[in-house]
Amino acid sequence: MVELHQVPLIVDRRNDFRTAEDWLxxxxxxDTYEVKVSIGFDPNRANPLGSQNTAGNTSSNFIGGQxxxxxxxxxxxxxxFLKHDDAxxxxxxxxxxxxxxxGLTIIVDDYEGHLPLTPTKESLAFGMEDYGKIHxxxxxxxxxxxxxxxxxxxxxLHKSKRALxxxxxxxxxxxxxxxxxxxxxxxxxxxxxxxxxxxxxFSRERVKDSIRPYKSELTKWSTGPSxxxxxxxxxxxxxxxxxxxxxxxxxxxxxxxVLDGYDSxxxxxxxxxxxxxAFENNTSEAPDQKEEKKGPVRQRRDGRPVRATKEPQRxxxxxxxxxxxxxxxxxxxxxxxxxxxxxxxxxxxxxxxLSETQLELNASKATCDDLQMQLEEIEQARTEEMNKICxxxxxxxxxEAKHTAELQRINEEHSKQLGSLKARLKEFxxx
Numbered sequence: 001m002v003e004l005h006q007v008p009l010i011v012d013r014r015n016d017f018r019t020a021e022d023w024l025x026x027x028x029x030x031d032t033y034e035v036k037v038s039i040g041f042d043p044n045r046a047n048p049l050g051s052q053n054t055a056g057n058t059s060s061n062f063i064g065g066q067x068x069x070x071x072x073x074x075x076x077x078x079x080x081f082l083k084h085d086d087a088x089x090x091x092x093x094x095x096x097x098x099x100x101x102x103g104l105t106i107i108v109d110d111y112e113g114h115l116p117l118t119p120t121k122e123s124l125a126f127g128m129e130d131y132g133k134i135h136x137x138x139x140x141x142x143x144x145x146x147x148x149x150x151x152x153x154x155x156x157l158h159k160s161k162r163a164l165x166x167x168x169x170x171x172x173x174x175x176x177x178x179x180x181x182x183x184x185x186x187x188x189x190x191x192x193x194x195x196x197x198x199x200x201x202f203s204r205e206r207v208k209d210s211i212r213p214y215k216s217e218l219t220k221w222s223t224g225p226s227x228x229x230x231x232x233x234x235x236x237x238x239x240x241x242x243x244x245x246x247x248x249x250x251x252x253x254x255x256x257x258v259l260d261g262y263d264s265x266x267x268x269x270x271x272x273x274x275x276x277x278a279f280e281n282n283t284s285e286a287p288d289q290k291e292e293k294k295g296p297v298r299q300r301r302d303g304r305p306v307r308a309t310k311e312p313q314r315x316x317x318x319x320x321x322x323x324x325x326x327x328x329x330x331x332x333x334x335x336x337x338x339x340x341x342x343x344x345x346x347x348x349x350x351x352x353x354l355s356e357t358q359l360e361l362n363a364s365k366a367t368c369d370d371l372q373m374q375l376e377e378i379e380q381a382r383t384e385e386m387n388k389i390c391x392x393x394x395x396x397x398x399x400e401a402k403h404t405a406e407l408q409r410i411n412e413e414h415s416k417q418l419g420s421l422k423a424r425l426k427e428f429x430x431x
Contacts, residue, residue: 001040001105002171002229005150006194009037009142013114013135017142018209019373024202033114037143038107038189039150043172045069046103046165066101066165068093068147075190076113077121091144092210100151102165106143109189115139137209145202145211152213153197153221154231167231174229192226203362204369214362215355 014031017023026032046066070087073080087106088095116132118125126132158164178186187194199218202211223230 001042002168003231004038004040004194004227005196006036006038007146007196009035011035011139011142014131016134017138021370033112036109036111037146039146040105041168042103042105043168043175046168066103068100068104070106072108074113075109075111081117081121082124091140091147093144093147098161102168104151106147141211145213149200149213171229178228187226193224195222195224195227197221203366214359
């Protein structure tokens, strides 16, 4: 496959990601397990005509054609037990048009055998578990999140779905050449070191009951040696480094100290005479002969004489010629070249601020959702406690009424017995 990436995924089989606080990093490791998710583009499905010419058949095993396919493999049972030709609906992905197509393929390797299987090992059996519905929802939500992050990354690099599809179709011959090699020479999903992605950030989408990644500068897409077919292959040649010795050799032997106090023509700025290096004087001769005998005039590098053809002027004596100043219209409405550049900079800065604000909003939304869930749970617990208090008060009132009636009955019986005893005592005294 083209741009084969392998990402480890931790699945929680008990806590629902929609309500659990530890949905990103589960606290209880006993309820979690890890699977390997391999994602890539199949150019034979992205290019049906190419697959006909190379494979020699006109029928495709995939009903969904170029749509996103999901394959779940169990290493313990050693077979492929689930296959979705068009898994966009199962993974909560957009199934309008050619989104998540171009031969997108997701392979799940259950290398530890944690997924529940039917007795015939032909499909998944989430209904046999206590929390099977939550387990199934979490698994497909996380697979959809990884598929969305992978496809969106390469879609943004190519700017359009057509360009992405053409780039994948162009790798058909490369895949066919690799298929002709022996299986021993090719990397396997078990032992290969494939490309991967690190530091992905996700948020919960409560409307569609799904998980989606959001853009971050910390996300890193790294390439692996086992990913043999890539969409962007570097064919650039190394640039030739300039030799500093060659550049410095151009000015070798040219001493700038001789021009100190002289203009570019070699004339003295004060007197107009050439520099002393232009004359080769013989110090052994007399002064009068020294003035008469002059050496050759110093030449430029291009052969022109150093001495100027006209008498030089000092800087204070050069009169400036007045020129009318050109009027420039001040651009304040954003029009013109300067205005366009300034507007582009403002748009770029605004877009950067909006992207940062969007990240903050996503984080705030996730926090608000968690706080809302906590508030609802607290209110529900409060309601249950109030109901319990009302029930206990009702039972207390009933017990008080029952005890009051029992106490009144005992008092009445005691009064009757006391009256009878007094009457008998009076009779006994009379007798």
